[in-house]
Amino acid sequence: MPAGNRKIGEPEAPVRERLTRDRIVEAALRIMDDEGLEAVSMRRVAREVGVEAMSLYHHVRDKEDLLDGICAAVMRDFRFPNEDRPWIEVARDGAREWRRVLRDHPNVIALWADRQRPMTELESLMPMEFALRVIQRAGIDEREGVLIFNVLGGFIMGVVMMEVGAMFSAGTSRAKVADRNAVHSKLPDEAFVQFLPEDQVPCIVAALPHLAACDPDEQFEFGLDLLLAGIESRVVAAPA
Amino acid sequence: MPAGNRKIGEPEAPVRERLTRDRIVEAALRIMDDEGLEAVSMRRVAREVGVEAMSLYHHVRDKEDLLDGICAAVMRDFRFPNEDRPWIEVARDGAREWRRVLRDHPNVIALWADRQRPMTELESLMPMEFALRVIQRAGIDEREGVLIFNVLGGFIMGVVMMEVGAMFSAGTSRAKVADRNAVHSKLPDEAFVQFLPEDQVPCIVAALPHLAACDPDEQFEFGLDLLLAGIESRVVAAPA
DNA sequence: AGCATAGGCATACACCGTAAGCCTGTCAAC
DNA sequence: GTTGACAGGCTTACGGTGTATGCCTATGCT
Numbered sequence: 061m062p063a064g065n066r067k068i069g070e071p072e073a074p075v076r077e078r079l080t081r082d083r084i085v086e087a088a089l090r091i092m093d094d095e096g097l098e099a100v101s102m103r104r105v106a107r108e109v110g111v112e113a114m115s116l117y118h119h120v121r122d123k124e125d126l127l128d129g130i131c132a133a134v135m136r137d138f139r140f141p142n143e144d145r146p147w148i149e150v151a152r153d154g155a156r157e158w159r160r161v162l163r164d165h166p167n168v169i170a171l172w173a174d175r176q177r178p179m180t181e182l183e184s185l186m187p188m189e190f191a192l193r194v195i196q197r198a199g200i201d202e203r204e205g206v207l208i209f210n211v212l213g214g215f216i217m218g219v220v221m222m223e224v225g226a227m228f229s230a231g232t233s234r235a236k237v238a239d240r241n242a243v244h245s246k247l248p249d250e251a252f253v254q255f256l257p258e259d260q261v262p263c264i265v266a267a268l269p270h271l272a273a274c275d276p277d278e279q280f281e282f283g284l285d286l287l288l289a290g291i292e293s294r295v296v297a298a299p300a
Numbered sequence: 301m302p303a304g305n306r307k308i309g310e311p312e313a314p315v316r317e318r319l320t321r322d323r324i325v326e327a328a329l330r331i332m333d334d335e336g337l338e339a340v341s342m343r344r345v346a347r348e349v350g351v352e353a354m355s356l357y358h359h360v361r362d363k364e365d366l367l368d369g370i371c372a373a374v375m376r377d378f379r380f381p382n383e384d385r386p387w388i389e390v391a392r393d394g395a396r397e398w399r400r401v402l403r404d405h406p407n408v409i410a411l412w413a414d415r416q417r418p419m420t421e422l423e424s425l426m427p428m429e430f431a432l433r434v435i436q437r438a439g440i441d442e443r444e445g446v447l448i449f450n451v452l453g454g455f456i457m458g459v460v461m462m463e464v465g466a467m468f469s470a471g472t473s474r475a476k477v478a479d480r481n482a483v484h485s486k487l488p489d490e491a492f493v494q495f496l497p498e499d500q501v502p503c504i505v506a507a508l509p510h511l512a513a514c515d516p517d518e519q520f521e522f523g524l525d526l527l528l529a530g531i532e533s534r535v536v537a538a539p540a
Numbered sequence: 541a542g543c544a545t546a547g548g549c550a551t552a553c554a555c556c557g558t559a560a561g562c563c564t565g566t567c568a569a570c
Numbered sequence: 571g572t573t574g575a576c577a578g579g580c581t582t583a584c585g586g587t588g589t590a591t592g593c594c595t596a597t598g599c600t
Contacts, residue, residue, distance in 0.1 A: 078578085079578075079579080096414075097414050098414070101555080101556060101557080102556080102557060102558080103555080103556075103557090111579075111580090112579075112580055112581080113556095113557085113558085114558075114559095114579085114580070114581080115578070115579050115580070117558075117559095118577075118578055118579075119578090122557080122558075123557065123558090166416075167414070169413050170410060170413035170414030170416075172461075172465060172467055173409050173410035173413040173414070173461060173465060174337050174338070174407070174410030174413070174414065176410075176464065176465045176467075177465075177467075178467055178468060179467065179468065182496075182497070182500065182501070185468075185496075185501055185504060186501070188468055188501075188504060189500075189501045189502075189503050189504050192503035192504060192506075192507050193503045196503055196506075202506055202507055202510050203510045205507060205510070206507050206510040206511055206514055207514070207518070207519055207522045207523075209507075210459065210462055210514070210519055210523075211455075211459065211519070211522060211523035211526065213458070213462060213468070214455060214458035214459030214460075214461065214462045214463075214523065215451075215454060215455045215458055215459070215523070216458065217454075217457075217458040217461060217462065218453070218454035218455055218456065218457040218458025218459065218461065219450065219451065219454030219455070219458065220454075221412075221413060221454065221457060221458065221461075222450055222453060222454045222457065223454075224416065225412060225413065225416045225417075226416065226417070226418050227412055227416075227417075227418055227419065228418060228419065228425075228428055228453070256422075256425075257422070260422065260429075261422070261425055261426070261428075261429045262429075263429050263432035263433045263436055264425060264428060264429050264432060266432075266436075266442055267432050267442055267445060267446050267449075270442050270443045270445070270446040271446055274446055274447070274450070278447070279447055279450055279451070282447045282451060283447075283450075283451035283454065283455070283527075286451065286526075286527055286530035286531065287523075287526055287527065287530070289530055290526035290527070290529055290530050291526070318547085319547075319548080341586085341587060341588080342587080342588065342589080343586085343587075343588090351548075351549090352548075352549055352550080353587095353588085353589085354548085354549070354550080354589075354590095354591095355547070355548055355549070357589075357590095358546075358547055358548080359547090362588080362589075363588065363589090541600100542599100542600085543598100543599090543600090544597105544598090544599085544600105545596105545597085545598090545599100546595105546596090546597080546598100547594105547595090547596090547597100548593105548594085548595080548596090549592100549593080549594075549595100550591105550592090550593080550594100551590105551591085551592085551593100552589100552590085552591085552592105553588105553589090553590085553591105554587100554588095554589100555586100555587075555588090556585100556586075556587065556588105557584105557585095557586085557587105558583100558584090558585100559582105559583085559584085560581100560582085560583085561580100561581085561582085561583105562579105562580075562581075562582100563578105563579085563580075563581100564577105564578090564579080564580095565576105565577090565578090565579095566575105566576085566577080566578105567574100567575090567576090567577105568573100568574095568575090569572100569573085569574090569575105570571100570572085570573080570574105
């Protein structure tokens with residue numbers, strides 16, 4: 061018989077604290093961060109908060125809604141840099157902070173990528189508002205400001221995605237791949253790096269040590285400098 | 301009783317052509333492009349090629365392997381630009397081509413994002429080889445070449461992701477959102493754009509017309525110019 | 541002709557999201 | 571106090587998923 065079905069007057073109450081949307085979303089986010097996106101199921105989240113799956117539906121409309129909640133929670137994690145400085149410093153810190161958020165919740169990129177729908181909650185839009193404000197204060201007109209916003213935003217997301225996804229880096233994410241030994245048409249994976257044929261992909265082979273040694277922070281700062289320098293040169297060329 | 305269980309000597313044979321890994325992958329890619337990533341299930345793919353789900357397992361190890369096949373097929377779609385030109389033109393065309401591929405198969409970004417494992421098939425690495433070769437021919441040393449490769453690659457992926465995902469653009473992807481009217485804590489969605497409170501997000505409100513009107517091609521070229529100009533300035537500053 | 545094998549198929553299991561409905565503890569109105 | 575509404579848990583059930591296991595047949599080699 062289920063809990064809560066105790067006789068009346070029984071001494072100790074169940075004492076489970078009330079379920080709330082926030083508790084649910086928080087648990088789901090934790091699961092996503094710890095166990096990956098596909099581990100986030102209604103049953104798994106329910107178990108995490110000590111409840112049956114269907115009970116969640118009193119607090120979230122459906123799974124989509126729960127995922128929306130996760131997105132909002134991630135956006136809420138953005139800590140706004142102090143803006144009382146030259147715009148370019150604020151922009152740089154904002155970009156770094158966005159990268160920090162994405163790296164702290166790397167699976168949120170996949171979440172955005174396959175749901176493909178815009179944020180709707182006001183609170184989630186505040187980082188965007190911040191970015192546009194910084195750009196505007198640099199004296200850039202609104203039209204170009206949108207271009208720059210998208211370029212910077214895309215750059216940050218893409219670089220972090222390559223960083224955490226290791227799509228090309230060839231040395232990382234060994235754990236996920238380890239048990240997949242060749243059965244069909246596949247390289248043995250384990251020694252993938254060593255057996256790249258130099259005559260067919262000489263540039264990759266030559267670049268391998270640098271790919272392996274590449275520091276993600278330096279990587280990011282390099283690209284950010286490139287973009288910000290380009291943007292700044294446009295500002296001084298056409299001052300407001 | 302199943303098909304193929306006909307009496308011997310029956311006039312018309314089933315005539316189904318042999319199942320191959322390529323046919324399966326091709327069908328899966330088509331489904332992903334037409335119906336989205338979540339539509340790609342073993343049963344759905346099997347139906348597409350006129351077979352039962354379990355028959356696929358004679359040609360792919362598991363679903364992961366099938367998804368690997370999709371990734372490889374997408375990479376095979378990359379058409380290499382003519383390289384007998386100044387490196388910066390080749391680089392520009394390579395970037396455009398990569399964007400074309402990603403836009404033709406927009407769901408592959410989500411696929412990369414949540415699988416997070418490197419490409420292993422040699423053929424899939426040829427576009428990377430191409431990119432590194434172009435960068436190297438610009439006279440950039442290998443270490444910095446890797447930085448530039450990652451920056452450009454990340455930029456392209458991120459910008460296309462924002463482009464197709466419409467994460468912030470607020471005007472698009474109406475169809476996917478239309479039937480989700482407010483039940484829980486949610487804005488009505490339909491009139492989302494109009495009801496953004498100007499006092500709380502003035503910069504977004506001001507930017508909205510430009511967000512809506514922003515031409516993705518111009519957007520991409522803008523960012524690409526910014527990056528390539530920055531890269532070129534480093535080349536002339538420190539010639540090989 | 542006999543037989544191995546490749547490549548189909550059917551069944552079964554555990555897990556998924558969620559519709560429908562039930563049960564109980566809380567609380568306001570009388 | 572009793573009553574009734576209701577919020578918020580729970581159970582069951584249905585159709586979907588990936589895939590392990592095993593069967594059956596058509597093909598090709600000897």
